[in-house]
Each structure stands twice: as structure tokens, then as C-alpha cells.
Amino acid sequence: MRIPLSWLREYVDVPADETPERIGERLVAVGLELEEIVTVGGEVTGPLVIGRVLEVEELTEFKKPIRFCRVEVGPEHGHPDTPGVRGIVCGARNFVAGDVVVVALPGAVLPGDFRIASRETYGKVSDGMICSERELGLGDDHNGIMVLPEGTAEIGDDAGPVIGLGDVVLDVAVTPDMGFCLSMRGVARELAHQYGVPLRDPAEIDDLPAPDAGTPHECAIDDLDGCSLFTLRTIVGFDPTAPSPYWMRRRLVMSGMRPVSLAVDVTNYVMLETGQPLHAFDQRKLQGAIVVRRARAGEKLETLDHVVRTLSADDLLITDDRGPIGLAGTMGGLDTEIDDDTVDIALEAAHFTPAVVARMSRRHKLSSEASRRFERGVDTVLAPYASARAAGLLLAHGGGRYVGMTGVEAPREPVTVEMAADLPARVAGIDVPRAVVVERLEAVGATVADPDADVLVVTAPTWRPDITDPADLVEEVLRLGGYDAIPPTLPQARAGYGLTESQRARRRVGRALAAAGYVEALAYPFVGDADLDALGIPADDERRRLLLLANPLSDEQPGMRTTLLPGLVATLRRNVGRGTSDVALFEAGSVFHLREGQQPRGVTAPPRPSVAGRPSHDDLTALTGLLPEQPLHVGVVLAGNVAPAGWWGGAQPAVWADAVEAARTVAGAVGADLQVRKGAAPAPWHPGRVAELVVAGAVVGFAGELAPRVCEDAGLPKRTSAMELDLDAVIAAATPVVTATGVLTFPVAKEDVALVVASDVAVSDVEAALVSGAGPLLESVRLFDVYTGEQVGEGSKSLAFALRFRAPDRTLTVEEVGAARDSAVAAAAAAHGAVQRA
Structure with missing residues (x-):
């Protein structure tokens, strides 16, 4: 979420002398993450003024359209030969004589160290430059010159403050539990807490006129579980050619959004301002009442991104008499979108259940600004207030008549949570007086029924769907007090509750391999057929039986790994490809093997224990039985030289024996007796340069060279060596107790x-x-x-x-x-x- 400070100050009186860095620190203190602080147009220096185009001369003798413009820039900035006026060559076509523009005069420096100077070009002397947004570092729009509304400023004025140069933007990462901060309203409320000043809530801005004559468009809800509130405001006679006001376009650009048209810009602006997503339909394209319902078999919808989507019965839709016209809370349909001929608008504002939107967004792999907010939870009562704000802006800048609003709302019970008044103090281990607890709960918008009671009955604010139990209230109390106010205290481990012998052994293995020159690599535990194909693993190999994920991060890697080698091989290939020729890597991590009779897709409907208490022994046994076997393995991979060349002699290349020695290092670290013997090994090992690793009579792994074909297919250096063994089996067979022997004094x-x-x-x-x-x-x-x-x-x-x-x-x-x-x-x-x- 990009937060322009000039916009933020409209809702909260941050002290004028407070620096952006200090404001960012305050936001971090309440749980937000500050990514960066950006100064808009910070690279622009030198004279930049407001100008007016007086004349435009078309230069037609060149291959591309070129214009020579006479631009009024004020008496103090004009050329000596033409007081108050400059001649400028420009190739843009989106402006005419009389337009107000931004002019960079000679001596100015634009982003990218682009220096403006007076020079002769196309047979004319160009004495400056008429600028676009991208040339000034204000945005990505490079389709034409930045044209300002009439009356924005006086001709010759410094353009910087007018167009927002020097404005500061805080780029804030919002954690999933703080979705209310995906809006200026939410962030302003947090700062109001921090500075102890009142909040001017943008949701309370009401400049909507009384409804005029006419009948607003009808709406209904067929699924109150998925949609608890739906409103529809109707505006007729809207001017589709009306431009968005400059201040609105500037704020959208600073917030990372591209201005499109007045109707679209207003819905985006109000969403950023209040946190409530909105959608505008072309009312003339609607047929019948709008109804919120679940999808039916065989229904399809072409969304605004021009993708035809096959709908699922779990999808929540916005529909009219023809069928689907939008994915609820995610994206509208193409058939009813606003266009250049839209004069009648039906403005939707609703509250959709977070889980419904989240599943639908993932099902269709379609994430939008709206779905991001609904997934995290939007204020349950905000919809009509936000739509009133948006309708007021549309009428103020696009004209038309406001006909009225229709809406449907499900019965709603406020969320109340009981919490012992001393619980925050007991959790944090610090003194938090009752009065402070009540004060902080009220500061976040909660209502406390009886502040003097031992057990506080707290009603959560409508914009905080994350507050559902006492722990959430404790977090709010401590968060507003500042986490840094809680002194760090190291926990005291009770005797017998330290690391287990197995855990200590795993740590010794990591330290031993690191001391031997290996670098630890942590790879994702996901693999696919291509990864196993590169290792030459045959189709009937047991390592091909993957546990498949229900929602994989990548379709190319849908399963959990059965061997560490794919991740190590990929990491080695990446390092070698970037110029690191001598590489020695190790990884210790779990692999996943299906149990006998277990299917790759697992159980479609696993048991779901109640969260009211600890699961029963039978529930835990049943859930554990669904898990695959997850032994801990350790593996290494080597390429290049293990010792460089120098005055002492030639380089020592990595060979299969080094991989075998890595296995001995692992066994020695845990006190296991490892035997190395010649044996037949499956792919990807070289058939004649591989050793079986044996502990307690059982084969626990292999070490040696990878097969030449594997090295070629996987893009590895020739003679690459590797090792992988079952670390759990080695630890289980180890003798961790070491008997010390005395110093032997007799000769050998x-x-x-x-x-x-x-x-x-x-x-x-x-x-x-x-x-x-x-x-x-x-x-x-x-x-x-x-x-x-x-x-x-x-x-x-x-x-x-x-x-x-x-x-x-x-x-x-x-x-x-x-x-x-x-x-x-x-x-x-x-x-x-x-x-x-x-």
C-alpha cells in the first residue's frame, strides 16, 4: 500500500515538523512493515514552471509529425528576444493552443540525468521541453503531454508544488491480519492513535444530494452466507467525457494506480480512501434486477481481462436476467463494463465473505485490488457510506442526476469477546493497568460494556473482522503500547526439556559438513516430473510416487520431494551458470514417502477436530495416520575443484571419493559405524563409480559420481559427484555415548x-x-x-x-x-x- 503523506494529512493532523522517517517508525511500531520512502520526482532539479501553449505550428516536412509551439512561461522566464514566451519543439499530439502545461526550462535536470538545454532541432531553436508524467518521474504515462486543468496555477509559477514534486510516499507492506490498513482511512486511524489526535473519517464525508425523480436499479441477494450486504446506487445523465480532476489523478498515480476515466478513477480513489471496493456497471447494458447468487452448472463469464472463465458451483456471482455479469468481490464482466458512451451508472458496493472471495480468486488464479481487500476482511457496514462518497464525486465532476439507492442486508449480530482485565499484563509480563487496557481497546474502535468489571465484555469494531477471541484483544492492547515496551526475557529451560539427542546430532552434522567446506543450501521441497526426468529416474521407480499438493505454488512442481537431489542439482546448476565453478553444497531436510496404500492425492475430506480445545487422542492418531513418512535425509553435491592450484601444485578436482568422505563425515559427527562398499545403485548414479553406504547392515544411501547422461540433461559439469543418505537411520544406529580413553604412553x-x-x-x-x-x-x-x-x-x-x-x-x-x-x-x-x- 503506497501512502502519499499529503493525502494522509487530510485525515489526521500529523505534526508539521514530523519527518517521513519518524512517521514510518510510528507505523512500524503498530505492526506494519515499511518497505521504502519515496520522494516523488526527487531527481528533478532546476527551473520547472507552469506554461500555456499560445500557438502550434505543424512542421510537415519531416518523416514524423513534429510541432513547433510558442509557450507563455511568464515574464521572468521568457527568452530575451521574446519576453515571457519560449519556442519549444514537441512531437506529442494530445494538446492544443490554450492548454496549460508543465515546461522544463534550460538548466533543468529530469530523471535519468536528462539535462534540458536550448538547442537547434528540426530547423527550429527549441528553448525548453513540454513534459509528460513519465519524463518528470510522476508515473508511467508517456502517451502524451501532461495537460493541467485551467486555473490550476498562475502562468510562470513553480510547477513542483502544483504537480506534486517533492511529495513523499510511504510504501507500506500490510500483513494479512491488518487488512483494514489497505486504505488511507485505516492507516490514518493508526496514526491518530499514535499521535493522540482525532481522526477525520473519510467515510463520514457526505456531499450526496437528495434523490431525484426516478426508479433506482433493483438488486437482491440469494446467498446471504456469501454476501451479507449489497447496495446499488443509480446515476443517470452522467457525462462520460468529463475528465478526472487533476488532484485525483495525481493521487492515484502516487498510490500506484493508472488513471483511466472519471467513473473508474472515482471507484479506485474511494477504494484507496476508505478500503471499500466498488464497481460501476453501465446501467443500460443491464437486463433486469442484479442478483447475488452461486454459479450454476455450465455457466461461463468473460471478465474485464478478456478471459472466458468456466464457473464452479462454489463461485459467488453478480448476475442479471441474462446470467453472470461479474465475479463477486474480484472482477466485473466485460459485457456490462463502463465505456466512452456510458451515461447511466449503477454503482455497486457490497460486503462479501472473505473465505468465499479468497477461494474463488485462487480457483480462477485471478487476484485484484478488490479481492485483496475482501480476502482480508472489509468493514461490514461501510458499503453504503463508501458508495455515497463515490456517487458524490461522480456527480460533482461528471454531472448527472442521483436517482437513489436500493440495498439488501442480512441480519448482523455484533461480535463480542470476553477478556479478563488483567490478561494483557499476565501475557506480556508487564504492568498494564485496567484503565490503560480500556483506553487502548476504545482507541482501536472497540466498545467496552463495563470498564470496571473483572471480565471485560468488548464489542469489536465493524472494520476489525480479525478480532474474535481474547488473544486478539491482548494483541491490540500490547500493539498500541508498542512491542518495544515489553522487555526481552530469555525463557528458562527446565531440566530434561532441552534438545533431544537426535536434535543435537542433526546440529553436529550441519557443523561438521560446514567445517569440511560445504555450504548449506535450502531448497523448496517441491518437485515435478521434469525434475525427476533430469535425474533419469525411471517411471516405475518408487521415488516417482509423489504426494501431490492440493494447491501447488507451481504446476510444474506439484509434488513433495522423495529425494534431496533435485533441489541440490538445481542450486548447483544456478551457481555454475552464474560463474561459480567450484561448488560444494549440502542440505539436510525431510523427504516424503507415501505409506503403503496411501494415494498421491491423500484424503479429500480429512477429519477436522474442534478448535474449542486440544484434539482428542483418537483425532490426533487419525490425522497422524494420514501423513506420509517424512524421514530426514542429508545430501551433498560437488563440482569443480576442492582445492585450487597454486605454488604448491595443481588443483585438486572433486571426485567420487570426496562424496564418500562426506558420508563418513556425517557418520563420524553422530557416532555411527558407516561401511562403504561397492554395489549397484539406481539412477542417477554412475554404475561404476558409486558406493553403497551401510549402517547396521542396512543400505542407508549412496555416494559417488552422477551418470554422464544425468550431468548432460541436468546442465551440470562433467564428473559431478553427490551423496545422499537417510540421516534418521544413521542417527538411530549411532552410539552417541563416547568412552574416553587414557593417554597411551607405550610406543606404537x-x-x-x-x-x-x-x-x-x-x-x-x-x-x-x-x-x-x-x-x-x-x-x-x-x-x-x-x-x-x-x-x-x-x-x-x-x-x-x-x-x-x-x-x-x-x-x-x-x-x-x-x-x-x-x-x-x-x-x-x-x-x-x-x-x-x-
Whole structure:
């Protein structure tokens, strides 16, 4: 919501010396979000004056229409040879002699550092420029010159204050619970609270004449649940050529809206002013009474955006005898729109149920300024007051006769909420006297029945549909007092209520991967067929069974992810595409697997427990049973180099072993025993450069290179490596309790052995045999060399291991070390046919 301060000051007396920054701080204090402060035309400097076009000479000898104009700019601004007058070349066609315009004189600088100077062009000397709105930074309209109404200002006056240059606009983000601030009225009310000054409510402006002779257009409501109030005011004899007043067009532009015509501009202006959306119909295009009802089977409507929409039975419509003429609270129909020939107007103002408008807007993927306001809740009684304000403006500037108003209203009970008088103090932990509580509730427009009662009975204002329970009243009391008045207090965690061991393990994993050089990437958990196609995942793969969202953010990604790789791959591709060649990313997050028998669309009508209290155990069990399995996974992806080139040597490229090492880092962080072994892996892994990750005998993931075709299809660098494992399974198999050992003072005995085995024997299997055979004296074993060649023969390889032996209570003898080494080699020979090289 863009708030021009000059407009805002009409409704609330903000101190004249208050800066825009301070006003913005006041709005932030009451819960709004200040995006930016904009000074309209702030880049314009130099002489800018009001001028009048005296003569227009058409220059016809050029390829495009060019005009040479003599413009009166006042005696003090004229050219020395022609006092009070300047000659200006202009290509615009929307003005004539006698029009009042804005003239930038030589020396002026317009937005974009466009400097105005006297220069010869098209055979004439152009001594300035006649300006459009866009050239002055006032708006996007560049269709022609800005023509001001007669009498706007004196010729030669400074144009800045007249056209709004220097006016300040606050760009405010309105949170969903403060929809009443999508209007000047709502924001002005908040500032009136803050400065302790009265509000001049624009909804109370009544300049509508008494109804004239005639019969107003009839209206009716068939669905009081969707529409609780509907009014229709009729104006006849309206002048469709009447222009919108300049001040109105200027305020619309500063508020981010484009002026269209007087009828459209007035409805938009009053909507911005009061928060009540309005719609004007061409009455002559209506057939019969206007009726608000639900859609019927097979009905269609072409809306103002020229889209023919197939309607649903849940859609709330504005109709006449022919059928639908508008989507209630969202957009009107094309057949009854206002045009250049409209002389009779039927002005609609209504109150529609927020949920009905919100669902209809999302169903048709059609969001408008009106639907944004109705979705958040509009004042339930405002419609006739806002339409009276709009009708008065239409009659004042477009002429015509006011015939009268018809309307229908459903019975309405005021919303009352009971709240203990001391509840705000107990919630905030600060002293909030009863008198202050009552004063602040009344400041937001609520009525307190008995201010001295222990339990206050509060009637919510009609413009606050968000106030429905005591917590809402507490929020209002504390909000008006300023959230910064509540001292920050760190909660004290009770013994046994800290992080669980699983939560601590997850944090250790993140810290360990970050310390290893990985950067955490948080991707959206949504995927689609294209994401899985890029990874080469076959159609019958279990990872294709996605839990589908009822209302996805994107039609291309309608499901919840079953693997972390699509998000990591997309993030890697984006970074590489932007010039970052060396990338190492990790993510820890949930994946979603359908349970056995669970359908992708889930349950169409899940149970809805009452909000009056905590759901029962049976309700919670039933709801939990509808959820998919959501194990926590961790994944990494690497491309480029893990170490750069330098004086120390060449670069070290990322390889599949780095992905395997990331898995070991994860296991080490949680205290799990991870085994890495060769195995067959599904897509997207390279069939010969991938390892199975095993914990407690179960495969929990894979690490290695991605398949070349996957790298090509996904737009990744060649030899990209990745890892993904089930972190929940790893944590469950971990041994979090670490037993500390004393410092070993006895020397270590070092033995190296080289074993020749068949080339298809896994290193991990040989290592496991050495460990089992060496016995308790073996402290560590490490592979330090792999050799293949003529010396070991075809089909064989030599594995060199460093064995380290140590006893905790003595120095080992040569005989003890030799026996342990020989036992280890014998175990490897028995298990895998290993032969020790000389």
C-alpha cells in the first residue's frame, strides 16, 4: 500500500515538523512493515514552471509529425528576444493552443540525468521541453503531454508544488491480519492513535444530494452466507467525457494506480480512501434486477481481462436476467463494463465473505485490488457510506442526476469477546493497568460494556473482522503500547526439556559438513516430473510416487520431494551458470514417502477436530495416520575443484571419493559405524563409480559420481559427484555415548603389508579381514597405495596397508607384532585369496 503523506494529512493532523522517517517508525511500531520512502520526482532539479501553449505550428516536412509551439512561461522566464514566451519543439499530439502545461526550462535536470538545454532541432531553436508524467518521474504515462486543468496555477509559477514534486510516499507492506490498513482511512486511524489526535473519517464525508425523480436499479441477494450486504446506487445523465480532476489523478498515480476515466478513477480513489471496493456497471447494458447468487452448472463469464472463465458451483456471482455479469468481490464482466458512451451508472458496493472471495480468486488464479481487500476482511457496514462518497464525486465532476439507492442486508449480530482485565499484563509480563487496557481497546474502535468489571465484555469494531477471541484483544492492547515496551526475557529451560539427542546430532552434522567446506543450501521441497526426468529416474521407480499438493505454488512442481537431489542439482546448476565453478553444497531436510496404500492425492475430506480445545487422542492418531513418512535425509553435491592450484601444485578436482568422505563425515559427527562398499545403485548414479553406504547392515544411501547422461540433461559439469543418505537411520544406529580413553604412553609398532587380490575384490572387505585377524593389539589400519600392472598380473591388484599395533600396558615385542601381522594376513588370505607381496 503506497501512502502519499499529503493525502494522509487530510485525515489526521500529523505534526508539521514530523519527518517521513519518524512517521514510518510510528507505523512500524503498530505492526506494519515499511518497505521504502519515496520522494516523488526527487531527481528533478532546476527551473520547472507552469506554461500555456499560445500557438502550434505543424512542421510537415519531416518523416514524423513534429510541432513547433510558442509557450507563455511568464515574464521572468521568457527568452530575451521574446519576453515571457519560449519556442519549444514537441512531437506529442494530445494538446492544443490554450492548454496549460508543465515546461522544463534550460538548466533543468529530469530523471535519468536528462539535462534540458536550448538547442537547434528540426530547423527550429527549441528553448525548453513540454513534459509528460513519465519524463518528470510522476508515473508511467508517456502517451502524451501532461495537460493541467485551467486555473490550476498562475502562468510562470513553480510547477513542483502544483504537480506534486517533492511529495513523499510511504510504501507500506500490510500483513494479512491488518487488512483494514489497505486504505488511507485505516492507516490514518493508526496514526491518530499514535499521535493522540482525532481522526477525520473519510467515510463520514457526505456531499450526496437528495434523490431525484426516478426508479433506482433493483438488486437482491440469494446467498446471504456469501454476501451479507449489497447496495446499488443509480446515476443517470452522467457525462462520460468529463475528465478526472487533476488532484485525483495525481493521487492515484502516487498510490500506484493508472488513471483511466472519471467513473473508474472515482471507484479506485474511494477504494484507496476508505478500503471499500466498488464497481460501476453501465446501467443500460443491464437486463433486469442484479442478483447475488452461486454459479450454476455450465455457466461461463468473460471478465474485464478478456478471459472466458468456466464457473464452479462454489463461485459467488453478480448476475442479471441474462446470467453472470461479474465475479463477486474480484472482477466485473466485460459485457456490462463502463465505456466512452456510458451515461447511466449503477454503482455497486457490497460486503462479501472473505473465505468465499479468497477461494474463488485462487480457483480462477485471478487476484485484484478488490479481492485483496475482501480476502482480508472489509468493514461490514461501510458499503453504503463508501458508495455515497463515490456517487458524490461522480456527480460533482461528471454531472448527472442521483436517482437513489436500493440495498439488501442480512441480519448482523455484533461480535463480542470476553477478556479478563488483567490478561494483557499476565501475557506480556508487564504492568498494564485496567484503565490503560480500556483506553487502548476504545482507541482501536472497540466498545467496552463495563470498564470496571473483572471480565471485560468488548464489542469489536465493524472494520476489525480479525478480532474474535481474547488473544486478539491482548494483541491490540500490547500493539498500541508498542512491542518495544515489553522487555526481552530469555525463557528458562527446565531440566530434561532441552534438545533431544537426535536434535543435537542433526546440529553436529550441519557443523561438521560446514567445517569440511560445504555450504548449506535450502531448497523448496517441491518437485515435478521434469525434475525427476533430469535425474533419469525411471517411471516405475518408487521415488516417482509423489504426494501431490492440493494447491501447488507451481504446476510444474506439484509434488513433495522423495529425494534431496533435485533441489541440490538445481542450486548447483544456478551457481555454475552464474560463474561459480567450484561448488560444494549440502542440505539436510525431510523427504516424503507415501505409506503403503496411501494415494498421491491423500484424503479429500480429512477429519477436522474442534478448535474449542486440544484434539482428542483418537483425532490426533487419525490425522497422524494420514501423513506420509517424512524421514530426514542429508545430501551433498560437488563440482569443480576442492582445492585450487597454486605454488604448491595443481588443483585438486572433486571426485567420487570426496562424496564418500562426506558420508563418513556425517557418520563420524553422530557416532555411527558407516561401511562403504561397492554395489549397484539406481539412477542417477554412475554404475561404476558409486558406493553403497551401510549402517547396521542396512543400505542407508549412496555416494559417488552422477551418470554422464544425468550431468548432460541436468546442465551440470562433467564428473559431478553427490551423496545422499537417510540421516534418521544413521542417527538411530549411532552410539552417541563416547568412552574416553587414557593417554597411551607405550610406543606404537608400525607394520606395512602389500596384498595381491583379484581386481574385483572390494578394499573394504580386505580391510575388514585384516582387522578381524589382527586381534585386539591392532590400533588402526589404513590403505595407502593401490597398484595394478605387469608385476601383479592381469586381473589382479596390489593393496598396501599401514598397520599400527599398540598395547595399553606394555611395549610390544617383535614376536607379538609379527604374530599379529601374520594372523591378519592369514585372515585376508583365507577370506579373499590374498597373497602377500615380497
